Amino acid sequence: MTSSEGQDRTSRGARPSLFLERQSYRRRRLADSARLLPFLGGALLVLPLLWPDAESESGGVPLSSAIFYIFACWIGLILISLFFGFVARRSGVDDSHGSDAG
Template sequence: MTMPTPPKFLARSSYRRRRIIDAARILPVLGLFIFLIPVLWHPADTPEPDTARGGLYLFAGWFGIIVAAFLLARVLMRTEPPPADAAGGDGEDR
């Protein structure tokens, strides 16, 4: 008798949960990229930097990252973690 082979694909709920966790891990890198974009801006017509526009951009980016983290956390709280035996037997989320 042969042993049954495990399925080739993960369950939809655990796959979705892992992708949301991946998005939460990438959020700080995205935030760093968003905060460094104003460094690349050049002044419009004057040699002085456009501090008002850059300040508004930074606060909007900061607010957007907070909202994204809040939404990702809510989605992760609603999904239930996979059982320990379905996650590879060790119970850790990779």
Template sequence: MQGPRASIFLERQTYRRRRLIDWIKFLPVLGFVLWMIPLLWDTGGDDTVSTGAALIYIFLIWFLLVLASYVSARSLKTALDRRDQAMSQVTDEQP
């Protein structure tokens, strides 16, 4: 039997940066799923969704994905700049 495990401590900024990278990796999967939703829409009968509405939906999803990617990339750049600045301060302080 093993003894108690030592807890792994992650800095808050490191944790948030990793979750942000995970989100950026997940965005294409989310986009694919959202783009496939119009394929599930009913195409027959009186209460159908028009082609125009489907195109508006697709371009709206596309725009939101671009916007989410932009915001995520800016946030990641800011986080990496902060990390680099902190690392340079640590190396400058050492003799």
């Protein structure tokens, strides 16, 4: 009785099992990467603050290099986000709950 109840619950997905099959596992880690992306972005965009100042001995970083760096980061983030959007659409990550099983 109790065991059949437990199976029911798992199949309904109310209480996801602790471990997942390979595909679902990939899907979850994909969702993790989507969560981590803004932190990566934040770190990349704060990094230029460590660059030498214009008043420093090296004369600072030329603005064109800064523009290159910022826009490269920007494009990188967009591409990762685009990739995730496509994969998410294909594998239906949207349907999963916010829970974090592994």
